[in-house]
Amino acid sequence: MKKYTPYILLFVLIIFxxxxxxxxxxxxxxxxxxxxxxxxxxxxxxxxTGQVSFGDAAFFGTGAYTAGLFASKLGMSAWxxxxxxxxxxxxxxxxFGWICFRLRGAYFALASLALNEVCxxxxxVWESLTNGMVGxxxxxxxVSKIPYYYVALSLAVFSxxxxxxxxxxxxxxxxxxxxxxxxxxxxxxxDTHYYKMISLNIAAFLTGITGSLFxxxxxxxxxxxxxxxxDISIMAILVGIVGGVGTIYGPVVGAFVMVAVHExxxxxxxxxxxTLASVTGSDFVNTVAKYVSQAHVLGFGILVVLVILYLPNxxxxxWDKIIGIFTRFKRKGESS
Amino acid sequence: xxxxxxENLVKYFxxxxxxxxxxxxxxxxxxxxLIGPNGSGKTTIFNLISNFHKPSGGKIIFKDKDITNLKTNxxxxxxxxxxxxxxxxxxxxxxxxxxxxxxxxxVHNKTEATKVALETLEFCNLIHRKDDLAKSLPxxxxxxxxxxxxxxxxxxxxxxxxxxxxxxxxxxxxAIELIKKIRDRGVTIIIVEHIMKVIMTISDRIHAINFGQTxxxxxxxxxxxxxxxxxxxxxxxxxxxx
Amino acid sequence: MDVFLQTLVAGILxxxxxxxxxxxxxxxxxxxxxxxxxxxxxxxxxxxxxxxLHHFLGIDPYISLxxxxxxxxxxxxxxxxxxxxxxxxxxxxxxxxxxLMTVGIGMVLTEIARFIFSSxxxxxxxxxxxxxxxxxxxxxxxxxxIAFFIAVGFTLLMFWFLLKTDIGRSIRATAQDxxxxxxxxxxxxxxxTITFGLGSALVAAAGTLLIPIYYLFxxxxxxFTRKAFVIxxxxxxxxxxxxxxxxxxxxxxxxxxxxxxxxxYDDMIGLIIFILVLLFLPGGFKRLTKV
Ligand SMILES: Nc1ncnc2c1ncn2[C@@H]1O[C@H](COP(=O)(O)OP(=O)(O)OP(=O)(O)O)[C@@H](O)[C@H]1O
Ligand SMILES: [Mg+2]
Numbered sequence: 091m092k093k094y095t096p097y098i099l100l101f102v103l104i105i106f107x108x109x110x111x112x113x114x115x116x117x118x119x120x121x122x123x124x125x126x127x128x129x130x131x132x133x134x135x136x137x138x139t140g141q142v143s144f145g146d147a148a149f150f151g152t153g154a155y156t157a158g159l160f161a162s163k164l165g166m167s168a169w170x171x172x173x174x175x176x177x178x179x180x181x182x183x184x185x186f187g188w189i190c191f192r193l194r195g196a197y198f199a200l201a202s203l204a205l206n207e208v209c210x211x212x213x214x215v216w217e218s219l220t221n222g223m224v225g226x227x228x229x230x231x232x233v234s235k236i237p238y239y240y241v242a243l244s245l246a247v248f249s250x251x252x253x254x255x256x257x258x259x260x261x262x263x264x265x266x267x268x269x270x271x272x273x274x275x276x277x278x279x280x281d282t283h284y285y286k287m288i289s290l291n292i293a294a295f296l297t298g299i300t301g302s303l304f305x306x307x308x309x310x311x312x313x314x315x316x317x318x319x320x321d322i323s324i325m326a327i328l329v330g331i332v333g334g335v336g337t338i339y340g341p342v343v344g345a346f347v348m349v350a351v352h353e354x355x356x357x358x359x360x361x362x363x364x365t366l367a368s369v370t371g372s373d374f375v376n377t378v379a380k381y382v383s384q385a386h387v388l389g390f391g392i393l394v395v396l397v398i399l400y401l402p403n404x405x406x407x408x409w410d411k412i413i414g415i416f417t418r419f420k421r422k423g424e425s426s
Numbered sequence: 427x428x429x430x431x432x433e434n435l436v437k438y439f440x441x442x443x444x445x446x447x448x449x450x451x452x453x454x455x456x457x458x459x460l461i462g463p464n465g466s467g468k469t470t471i472f473n474l475i476s477n478f479h480k481p482s483g484g485k486i487i488f489k490d491k492d493i494t495n496l497k498t499n500x501x502x503x504x505x506x507x508x509x510x511x512x513x514x515x516x517x518x519x520x521x522x523x524x525x526x527x528x529x530x531x532x533v534h535n536k537t538e539a540t541k542v543a544l545e546t547l548e549f550c551n552l553i554h555r556k557d558d559l560a561k562s563l564p565x566x567x568x569x570x571x572x573x574x575x576x577x578x579x580x581x582x583x584x585x586x587x588x589x590x591x592x593x594x595x596x597x598x599x600x601a602i603e604l605i606k607k608i609r610d611r612g613v614t615i616i617i618v619e620h621i622m623k624v625i626m627t628i629s630d631r632i633h634a635i636n637f638g639q640t641x642x643x644x645x646x647x648x649x650x651x652x653x654x655x656x657x658x659x660x661x662x663x664x665x666x667x668x
Numbered sequence: 669m670d671v672f673l674q675t676l677v678a679g680i681l682x683x684x685x686x687x688x689x690x691x692x693x694x695x696x697x698x699x700x701x702x703x704x705x706x707x708x709x710x711x712x713x714x715x716x717x718x719x720x721l722h723h724f725l726g727i728d729p730y731i732s733l734x735x736x737x738x739x740x741x742x743x744x745x746x747x748x749x750x751x752x753x754x755x756x757x758x759x760x761x762x763x764x765x766x767x768l769m770t771v772g773i774g775m776v777l778t779e780i781a782r783f784i785f786s787s788x789x790x791x792x793x794x795x796x797x798x799x800x801x802x803x804x805x806x807x808x809x810x811x812x813x814i815a816f817f818i819a820v821g822f823t824l825l826m827f828w829f830l831l832k833t834d835i836g837r838s839i840r841a842t843a844q845d846x847x848x849x850x851x852x853x854x855x856x857x858x859x860x861t862i863t864f865g866l867g868s869a870l871v872a873a874a875g876t877l878l879i880p881i882y883y884l885f886x887x888x889x890x891x892f893t894r895k896a897f898v899i900x901x902x903x904x905x906x907x908x909x910x911x912x913x914x915x916x917x918x919x920x921x922x923x924x925x926x927x928x929x930x931x932x933y934d935d936m937i938g939l940i941i942f943i944l945v946l947l948f949l950p951g952g953f954k955r956l957t958k959v
Contacts, residue, residue: 142764189947196703196767197905200897204942207894211936260534263527269763270516277476277510279502279531279579319890324775327768336761381783388779394772395751402760518761 096339103243107236116235120307122349123242124300127249128322129329129341131296134253137335138262139289140269141191145202147322148186148209149179149294153301154316155213158226163219168228171302172241179298180291182209187290191283203319210317225312228305238307245303246342249296254338256292265289269336297326320387328390332397334404343405351393355386429454429614430506430583435484437470437638444470446638447484452583457605457615459629459646463658467638468618469511472585476501476508488583503531507576508585511618513568517561521552521571524560529578543578550574550604566597570604577608584608586617590624602628626650634658670805675927676920677806683919684816685874689892690899690911690918691826692870698843698906699863700752702766706774707871708892714740714872715884716781722792729792729879730814736876737869744868747773748861774889782886791883815877822873823912826866830908839863843906871896891935898938902945917941 103123107116128146136142156178157171164170182205190201213220220226232238256262264285267275275282305311316322325348333344358364363379401408431451437444445467452458462468473479475486477498486494493501502508516524525543526536533539547553552570555563560571569589576584590601598621605628609615619625625632625646632649634642642652649655689711696704714736721727721735751773755766762768799810830836841849842859850856899918903910918938925937 136763137761140763142767193946196701196764197901199764199767200703200901200942201946203894204939204946207935207939208943211939258536260530260536260539263523263530263539266519266523267516267527269761270518271514273478274510274514274516274575275527276478276498277502277508277514278528278575279499280527281497281499324771327771331762331768385779385783387775388783391772391775391779395769395776398760398762398765398769398772399751399754399758402755402758402762402765407761 099342100247107239113235116239118349118353120235120239120242122345123239123246124304124307125325125329125345125349126246126342127242127300128297128326129333129344130246130249130253130338131293131300132326133330133335133337133341134256134265134289134293137330137337137340138257138265138269139286140272141286141289142196142199142327143202143290143293144199144319144323144327145186145205146293146297146326147317147319148182148202148205149297150301150304150322151209151213151311151313151316152179152182153298154305154311155220155226155301156298157302157305158228158311159219161228162221162226167231168302168306169231171305172299175302176295176298179294179301183291183294184287187287191286191290203323206317206319206323210313210319213313213317220313223312223314225310225315226305227310230309231306238303241303242307245299250338250342252296253292257338261285261288325390328394331404332393334407337404337406340404340406347405348390351389352386355389356383358383427454428452429456429489430616431487432471432475433485433487435471435474435486436482437467437474437479438482443638445474448635448638448640449484450633450640450643452614452616454614455609455612456630457609457617457628459625459632460616460618460635461620461625461632461649461655462635462641466636468635469587470638471635472508472587472616472618475585476506502579502581505580505582506585507579507581507583509569509572509576509587509589511587511591513565513572515560515563515568515571517559519560520557521560521563522547522556524571525574525578528575531579546574546578549607550577551600566593569593570601573604573608577613581613583614583616586615586619588618588620590619590621598624671927674806675923677808678812679920679923680916681809681812681816681919682923683916684819685878685915686895686899686919687912687915688819688822688874688877689871689896690903690915691823691908692867692874693896693900694903694906694908694911695839695843695863695870696867697900698908699839700766700860701846701906702752702764702770703897703900704770704864704867705767705893705897706747706770706777706889707867707896708894709774709777709889710740710744710868711871711875711892712781712884712886712889713743713777714875715879715882715888716785717872718876718879719785719790719792719884722794723790729794729876730818733818733873733876736872740872741865741869745861745865747868748864749857752864753857753860774893778886778889785886787886789883789885792879794880797880809881811880815881818877819874822870826870826908835859835862894935895938898942901942 106119110116128150132143132146153171153175156175157168160166160170161168186205190198193201214222264275264280267278267280268282268285272282301316304316329341329344329348332347333342334340354360358379359382363375363382367376367379397404401411405412428451433449435445435448448471460468460471470479474481477496481494485492488504488506493504516527522543525546526539529539529542529546533542544553547556550570550573552567552574555567563571573586573589586605590598593601602624605615605617617625617629629646631644632646633640634649634655636658641654641658642649693704693707696702717736717739718729718732721732722729751769752766755769758765796810800807801810830840838849838854838859841852842854842856846856895918899911899914902914902917918941921937921941922934925933
């Protein structure tokens with residue numbers, strides 16, 4: 091059964107927009123797929139290579155701006171970004187990794203956080219190129235969401251297959267060796283600096299392409315959106331740790347959960363609070379409802395704390411543990 | 427024929443000289459013992475050779491090439507394998523994957539690497555553990571994994587740092603057998619060991635240090651009878667009635 | 669020349685407060701080996717406590733020090749005890765899970781503050797908020813001068829504590845060598861809990877001292893967390909003496925940046941310093957001075 095799950099999932103995803111015609115749900119699914127790619131990319135660095143990165147937005151934003159600039163500066167289609175956005179992100183990742191992978195642990199994490207901030211500032215200040223805070227607007231190519239959906243799906247499937255095959259190759263073994271013990275890896279002839287660079291560049295490439303797709307799909311970007319520490323870099327981390335770092339399907343599950351949690355809050359627990367407010371007519375409940383609709387960050391924060399404490403390997407990594415808890419529950423229920 | 431030598435190697439940690447002007451050379455195909463009391467600088471010498479620490483002075487020559495200050499991974503690639511006294515298994519990988527990861531140094535596809543890894547596991551008599559996680563092994567087998575892993579990188583020179591410590595007598599004989607088998611494959615070995623039974627039976631020559639300085643070198647017999655060694659090292663143990 | 673001196677003075681005064689922030693962070697870094705990415709958010713909590721005490725009870729911010737600091741000590745100790753210490757026993761592939769935990773805690777603190785106080789800017793206006801005095805042509809903000817001296821006082825107190833008390837010695841021992849400290853019978857869980865509490869109390873003091881001359885909103889934590897890690901890295905991770913140098917350097921750099929480059933670049937100055945240190949002085953000031 092477990093063996094077929096990916097194929098069943100893929101089949102469901104392929105027919106999804108044909109069955110669900112509601113463009114709101116299609117939009118959510120596109121977001122999920124985008125996060126699958128970003129999360130999978132992020133996962134390579136900490137999950138497989140053991141280095142925490144807070145800088146995913148740098149790659150995402152670079153990819154997005156590459157697409158945007160094709161349209162705004164060259165007058166070409168923003169879809170060109172899909173071809174070049176990944177490489178543009180690598181152009182950022184390369185010098186960064188070269189310098190900063192000499193640092194270990196928390197030091198590297200901080201450097202990546204700084205990279206994120208530097209990119210955001212540069213995009214804000216360099217107005218002649220990026221329009222600064224005004225941002226870049228491109229006309230969407232398609233009215234329907236379906237083409238975007240399939241592009242996102244292809245990208246997600248590609249990245250999962252790609253990462254899976256990398257992890258079965260020499261590179262994958264080297265990444266894992268570095269994660270498990272850097273000194274041992276070096277002593278076995280593994281150029282840890284070089285292979286950390288490779289892992290970072292794979293992540294940057296995938297994240298950059300996704301940024302370009304985001305530009306095409308949303309039609310608008312500005313530095314606060316695509317270089318956002320919270321909405322991109324930290325969200326990528328959340329997708330990874332909630333789903334489970336160091337697993338192929340962790341980020342897939344993580345992306346579903348995170349987009350769902352986000353929507354759950356945005357809609358005030360699926361309209362629960364709104365209904366409650368109108369039923370009770372209470373001002374207080376109304377205020378709470380309004381707050382809850384913006385409180386997804388609180389939800390994320392609590393989720394981080396709980397997941398790290400109780401599901402340290404994420405939903406996929408600790409799946410057996412979760413099943414265990416539920417069966418124990420059931421048994422308790424039966425025996426009483 | 428000399429395969430490897432160090433010349434006047436010096437290492438300071440802060441003001442303290444952990445290694446202070448040690449020189450020796452190792453012939454091809456030899457088992458070369460390096461002994462000395464606790465804290466005399468043996469592990470530090472290994473760390474200098476594989477450049478985990480930068481030497482404060484001196485030279486390291488391997489196959490007539492100066493390898494001082496080459497990167498750690500480069501040194502392994504040139505053919506110097508090592509084990510760690512405090513073992514460093516790739517804990518959450520299986521034993522087989524540990525060895526595959528190191529076999530990738532010489533072969534570039536997975537099938538070949540797996541083949542080399544299985545052969546090496548067989549050779550080192552660890553094959554029955556191949557599917558277990560490295561961190562689940564008892565200490566004796568972890569030490570054997572260290573050896574297996576470095577053997578999979580196909581070294582010409584192998585540095586063994588107390589791979590027999592903590593083994594029971596049965597395992598000890600096995601370890602001696604293994605080291606001899608490795609030598610018979612044409613691998614030159616520098617071995618650090620406290621257990622006299624091991625070091626005295628298998629070494630061709632022994633180099634003794636104390637406080638980071640050479641105190642004697644020669645055949646096991648010569649070294650065992652050297653007054654400086656007896657005082658610094660063996661004396662201590664005899665005094666404890668061992 | 670006057671502009672220069674004025675900038676210098678402002679920078680040093682600000683640097684005193686930054687040192688306080690940095691020392692707290694460095695203590696935590698030294699003992700736990702982690703970067704506390706909720707540091708600025710803890711300061712934000714202290715600022716809201718001070719704000720609320722002033723707003724509802726009319727308590728002067730300097731008196732609030734005696735409430736905000738113990739409160740934050742408690743909060744920090746609880747965070748360490750119930751969210752960070754348990755992670756030492758958690759088997760996880762996730763690297764740096766303690767650091768990521770502090771990110772989550774920072775988010776929670778910020779959102780709770782937003783829930784209670786909304787996103788509006790708040791400030792505490794006291795009689796001395798805008799008061800200044802002059803020495804020659806150079807003006808001194810009274811509140812900032814008081815803050816500076818209190819900060820120096822706390823810093824000295826902290827060093828006395830670290831050097832002269834048993835707990836302080838245990839903290840230093842743990843920072844130097846965790847395993848050795850354990851062997852010597854130091855209860856490392858207790859030490860980490862106390863350390864996180866102390867770090868939080870120090871940053872709480874900085875927040876409370878800052879509030880008469882600053883404004884307050886829930887997201888203020890992030891920028892201060894960033895300042896804190898710039899200071900910590902400048903000083904050399906984990907060095908408390910280094911943190912003082914780091915704090916003053918950042919204060920001066922920001923002050924000169926604002927005068928000679930432009931106010932808008934305030935946040936960027938820290939980043940630029942961070943990058944320069946990373947490139948040219950890995951190890952921070954500690955490397956230069958061996959302190
Ligand atoms: N990284 C280091 N920093 C500071 N001092 C060190 C370091 N590594 C080793 N030393 C010191 O150098 C000296 C030699 O240590 P080394 O580990 O080489 O001894 P050894 O001969 O291997 O001892 P043992 O038989 O106990 O393994 C010791 O005094 C040790 O404390
Ligand atoms: Mg040793």
